[in-house]
Amino acid sequence: MENEIELKIMLKAENVEALADWFTQQNVLAQATDILGNTYFDTPEQFFAQSKMGLRVRNHNQKYEMTLKIKGEIVDGLHIRPEYNLPLASYRPDFKRLNSHFNLQIPQAEQIAQQLSPTFSTDFTRRKWLIELNQSQIEVALDQGMIKNGFGEEAICELELELKSGSLTDLLALLKQIPRQDGMWFSNLSKAQRGYLVGQAVKFKQQISKAIESSSGEALLQQLADYIRTVEQDLEVLDCFNQLAGLQLNSWTEAKQYLTSKAYFEENLAKIEQRLAKN
Template sequence: MTEFELKLEVPADCAEAVEAAVRNGPVVRQRLLARYFDTPDRALAAQGVVVRLRKEGAQWVQTAKAPGSRPLERLEHNVDLAGRATPLLDLARHHGTPVAERIQRALKLKPAQAFPPLELVYQTDITRLSRIISAGEASVEIAWDTGRISAKTPEGRRALPVRELELELKQGSPANAVELARFWCQAHGLWLSSVSKSMKGQRLADAQPFGAAVAAQAPRFGRRASGRTMAAAVLASCLDQVLANASDVAGGCNDAEHIHQLRVGLRRLRTALRELGALIEGVDSAWEAPIVALFRALGLHRDRDYLLHSVQGQLTASGGPPLDWSAALTELPDPAAAVRAPAFQEALIGLIGLVHAASADEVMQPDQSARKTVRRRLRKLHKEAVTEGRQFLQLEEAMQHRLRKRLKRLRYLAEFSRPLFARREVDAFVAALKPVQDALGMYNDELAALQAWQQLVSDDARAWFGTGWLSARRAANAQACLQACEKFAQEAKPFWD
């Protein structure tokens, strides 16, 4: 069975209003006591596999879950167990199901090899209020979950409160569940999260408040995919990265790598919408503005970190004096609030609905629309990048920055299109892009740093050292950019012709 479920985080000050809204209709109240298991080295969690025993009222149910092929989609298999006594976990109960295959893969077992014993890692005690809502032609269960997760750690037993609203599609199209999630977010200030109770429990047991930052993964689609299929797969890949990192940032994570990977995901997502949006129906132009707003808000954090640590560190190593930044530094936007912003949540939920709608209607088209479109877009981006790169020293600063962004789009689109062309040729082209991207990246960063040091001079005369140091490097950096652009034009072989 494939499960489609949207989980919304509920802030403490909204809990009363959310519960009242859930109770605006006939509800079922259940106490859910669950025990989650894994190997001592957490082999299942590492592959996103969850195995639990849960008491639902008087009934014990054994459940196994594994990641699906699209954002927020899960493979799930449930087994009702007889008797009231607490049962023993038995992975063999899932034999012959897609989830069992994922379990065997996670545990690196051969087909006939027996499952190893698992150990209890954490437990949940949840009170659930649920009711079924008709949304269009769909049936969606909304569940208001409150309670706690507990785990035994070397430092003692730890607990974490739970306040979540889950929307699980029981029948119909995911688009209907998505529309319902949009309503609840707008009405109560909720936000989408991919951090499940099992992930929270695993982190609690490991004494880790957040998971590792999630890097981009290649989209999966066939060489003869239609344009619609390719676009949906690419958007799904982008959303996986965005949603994973956005969920932690919205939860209070200010780690630089999470913010960096979220910005990478947003940049990839913008590229996909710009270059492939014409291949899929339902793209809303209103999504662009909140995505850009979040990208820029997070960029301020990245820029501040670069100025105060990277550039200032180089200046100090070169004999430069310490600086007083107190008057120059403005307050940065809160990353969590920026992710939770209603406009961005609206865009995120809309994109998830778009991907699932496109996947549900997937058909094979023999017109090669994906290859035709990608060839055209790659050819255009490449031609513009080569032309502008050869004129780099004559370009205005804004045009130089535009070239840098164009090269990033060219790289992402090349990576997206890898399944359509010869992989070695694609990889060689992407590798040839790296030196020119690095050169333009350093040039742009140091140019921004120079502007910051020039502004600081009026408050701290010691900033003249950094102004001079950065100014002296500018011409050499620009020349390095020109050389990198010329080398790219000569050595990068177009793989699409």
């Protein structure tokens, strides 16, 4: 088991190459480009989605690895969560073996294993740089590709900064050095979460309505922001966001522009810095 600690930043395509050039100029220990094929599996009742987990099989150069990601802490684009990795002989998941190997004690693991079927895919090209900063090593991954399920497809264009060794302070220091511009924003949505929601606006709205009833504060604010950036106009959600954020955004278009702006990125960066300073 590993604890994955990473920051996730969504990008507009026009920002990609300038950022790639900037990372290449840092203290790079290694860099590579990989083509990754990922299939996510779930039961008919969506056991993993309901449990806020993700089960995938990744194909990299005909080598297969199964990964189970467990719900952790996700705030302001900072993802801290446990994950379990197991090599496979083929693309077929072996959840029963993973459950046993890591002594996860998930009830009805054998029944879950028998019911698994492909739910969606995330296929992308990953450019990555291993950067050394002070005494820390940080892997930067720039992903471009597609999420596809039975309801539609959606582009992947995102940046992940993962702390491989060292301190969160250095991860934050690298983040603060990245050139900032409009069309960059922190997101709490993982690829797996997006995979369950592509082409299903009604399902996404149901999740947001449930969050409005049960959540509050910064966690709810970030969920509303992800929703506004993703779907078409919903004035009820915009009103809720305005009240919670203390803003007066007058239209859905204005809200989307604000939530993908350099100014909003910097506001969230300041929140991340404050949160890490308390730890």
